[in-house]
Structures are given as C-alpha cells and as structure tokens.
Amino acid sequence: MCLAAPSRITAIQEGGFLAEVESFGNKRTVGLTLVPEAKVGDYVLVHAGFAVQILDEEAALDSLKAWEEILAAAKGGA
Amino acid sequence: MHKEILKRFRDPELGRQMAEQVRERLDRLTDRLGRRVNVMEFCGTHTAAISRTGIRELLKPHVHLMSGPGCPVCVSDYVDIDRVIALAGMSGAIIATFGDMMKVPGSRTTLLEEKARGADVRVVFSSLDALAIARENADRAVIFVGVGFETTAPTAAVTVEQAVQEGRDNFFLYSLHKITPPAMMALLPDRDLQVDGILLPGHVSLITGRGYWDFLSRDLALPGVVAGFELLELLSAVDALASSLLEERCAVINAYGRAVREEGNLSALDALARCFDLQEGHWRGLGIVPASALKLKPELAPWDAEVRFPLENRPAAPPKGCLCGEILKGKKTPFDCPLFASRCEPARPVGPCMVSHEGTCATYYRYERFIR
Numbered sequence: 001m002c003l004a005a006p007s008r009i010t011a012i013q014e015g016g017f018l019a020e021v022e023s024f025g026n027k028r029t030v031g032l033t034l035v036p037e038a039k040v041g042d043y044v045l046v047h048a049g050f051a052v053q054i055l056d057e058e059a060a061l062d063s064l065k066a067w068e069e070i071l072a073a074a075k076g077g078a
Numbered sequence: 079m080h081k082e083i084l085k086r087f088r089d090p091e092l093g094r095q096m097a098e099q100v101r102e103r104l105d106r107l108t109d110r111l112g113r114r115v116n117v118m119e120f121c122g123t124h125t126a127a128i129s130r131t132g133i134r135e136l137l138k139p140h141v142h143l144m145s146g147p148g149c150p151v152c153v154s155d156y157v158d159i160d161r162v163i164a165l166a167g168m169s170g171a172i173i174a175t176f177g178d179m180m181k182v183p184g185s186r187t188t189l190l191e192e193k194a195r196g197a198d199v200r201v202v203f204s205s206l207d208a209l210a211i212a213r214e215n216a217d218r219a220v221i222f223v224g225v226g227f228e229t230t231a232p233t234a235a236v237t238v239e240q241a242v243q244e245g246r247d248n249f250f251l252y253s254l255h256k257i258t259p260p261a262m263m264a265l266l267p268d269r270d271l272q273v274d275g276i277l278l279p280g281h282v283s284l285i286t287g288r289g290y291w292d293f294l295s296r297d298l299a300l301p302g303v304v305a306g307f308e309l310l311e312l313l314s315a316v317d318a319l320a321s322s323l324l325e326e327r328c329a330v331i332n333a334y335g336r337a338v339r340e341e342g343n344l345s346a347l348d349a350l351a352r353c354f355d356l357q358e359g360h361w362r363g364l365g366i367v368p369a370s371a372l373k374l375k376p377e378l379a380p381w382d383a384e385v386r387f388p389l390e391n392r393p394a395a396p397p398k399g400c401l402c403g404e405i406l407k408g409k410k411t412p413f414d415c416p417l418f419a420s421r422c423e424p425a426r427p428v429g430p431c432m433v434s435h436e437g438t439c440a441t442y443y444r445y446e447r448f449i450r
Contacts, residue, residue, distance in 0.1 A: 049206050
C-alpha cells in the first residue's frame, strides 16, 4: 500500500496537474497537485498515482558519507 | 543519479559492516535489560522489507522485531468490506479500488468473487484512474474505495476536489482511510507487548513530517526512528534506536532524511484538512478506535458514498481460527495461527494479513518459512 517508487520528472503538463515521470525505464503520468513546487529533472516519490515528495539527493549522499565514515572509523579502531 | 544512490544504499559490504555495529550495540542492550530488546515495525512495507533483506533473520538473536498493524488493507474491518460488497451489488454501480482489496474477505465473500458473479469491480492504481472511469461512464455511479493511511488519503482528497471542480456528480469516495497515531496509542501502552522502541513508517512520514511523532516520546516515553526501506536505511534506523535506548534518550529521530522533512508535505496536509474530518473507525484486531477514520466533511456529502448510499450495518463474524486480529497487534506471529500455510495461503487467503503484499502473514509465508 505504502510503496513509493523514486521517479524522475521528464515533463510537466500545462496547468501543473499532471507530470510525466520515468522510473527504471517505465514512463507514466502522475498527479502533481501534492508537490506543486516540483520541477522537470527532480526525483520524486510516487505513491498511488501521485508524486508525494521530492527526494533530497544531498541528504541521501550525506547519509552515505556519514555511514561510510563511521564504519571506516570503527574498522580502523578495531 | 538517484539510481546510483539507491544501489549504494543496498551495498552488501557496507551492510555487513553496519550489521556488525548494530549487533554489537544490541548485545550491550541485551546485557543491560536481561532480555532481547522489543522493537515494533509499525509499517507493513517495513515488515516486508525487513524480511526480504534478511535483516529479521540476521538480527533475530539480538532483537525481537515485531510486526505491527501498519497495513491499511489488513486492518480494514469485515463490516466495511461487507458494505463495499453490498455497494458492488447495486444496479449499474462500478466499484474501483486497489488490487489488494479484491481478495480481502468480508464475512461471506470477497470483491473478486462478486466480480466473478457479475459485479462491475475494477482494479485501479490511482484515484485519478477511478475519476477517469467516472468521466467515461457518466450515467453510472462510480464508487472509488479508498484505503490507506496518511500517505494515500491526500491523493483521494485532491481527486475528490477535482471531481467537485469538474461538477462530476457520478463519482463517489468510500473512504476507508485511517490515521496511524490513534492505533499506536491503542496498542503501544499494552503491557503484554513490552515494546521498547518503534520503527516509524517512512512514507506516512513523507506527508506528516517527523514532528508528527513527538507524542511517542512525550506521552508514551518511547523512542522512535523514522526509517527508510533500503538495506542500509533499515540497519541504520535499528542502530539509531539501539543508540537511543543505550543512552536512555527518549526522542523521535529522522533516519530517512532523503525523503522526510521536519514539517512534512504541507500541500498534502492542507488537502487532508480541507476534505476530511476524523471519526471513530473500525480496525480489525483493535476494534473501534476513536478519531482514527478519515471521512469526507459534510460539505462534500454529495461525493461521499457512505452518505449517498446508506446501508444497514449488519455485524459480521470473523472466520473461525483466523488470528489476524492478534497478529496485527503484534501479540501473535503467523506461526501461532493454525490456518497459516495450511488452509490460509496467498492463493486462497482466509484472513486479510495473507491478502496484502505487506500483510504480516503474506510476508512470513514468502520469506520466513522453513520447508521442513
């Protein structure tokens, strides 16, 4: 039920109600009403036919970096 | 770009190192408590991800990961399913709903069986698809059966608003949408469960924001972590929860920062506030939970299937022997149920937890059984 697939916005239809998104090679049309600030090129999570949130790549990369550093330090200290 | 990031979130080597760290922390916690720590994953998608990635098995000696009631299809009560089935029998009506709802047993039958008997029941992926069916069938009543938590409810809300804007008078919402905190408040204080901490649903949190969960630390003195769904995200969430418990810090942490903001999605929260009121709701397993069901506001009554097509409320009896209610509360596991994997399996489910992809029984059937 609460699956949400990361998809890239490839086009926004006039009026901003609908957007074309692409996810792992699949293209589909989704509702855009819940993330009116989204732009073409943004990655969004799609749930039940609607984009529900813009993904923050910075935050994702920060998490990875933090984990890698913590684990490297733990390994070094072992 | 995000694909590469996702790949790294599934990196087995990093996962192994992180699992090592989590195990070490959890064992320190076990020593302190004199027992394994009890963590509930509320969300059904987490239940499936934790089993699929092997984390449940890997961490079994170190933490008791309990599966909670966070599967909206599973907690839909017989009473509601029976009503939807009654609506499917109305002359000329079209029922549109998500695929998972097709096999959920009411007291006597399912939507799938009704479809086989000739009812017009259609599977849609989105409420927008149901609205499109209403446009194409202007002379027939199209009832969208919306089911889901805070993640899904805003999508139904904006679709109803779209119907209002178009003056579409043959589209109706039957809302089975529910919100999650009342169920947590009903369940988590239960002494039998002894929940020490909670993994919070990631996609509900997209909408609600991290701050939504502060009541857990404030009112229940429980630590919580908003978790993502990839291998490393799940491990890091368990790790963060273990750290909180070790340091006796009672707070709600966001460990899904790439998607969840402090304040959530304000457009979606506004849509919920504009369209829905909270009423008492029937939850399978929990019974009637006050102020937990999202029902359309009175001014939207012309689009509310429950108001437009009132039905008698006949109480129904659950099937004998089915333990879904107890499993949803985390008090029993599927292995305790006499029907599990014998009379009840995904192809012929008896209870709702075997129906939905994220139901605890369906997940345990797929990933946790040993063929002896």
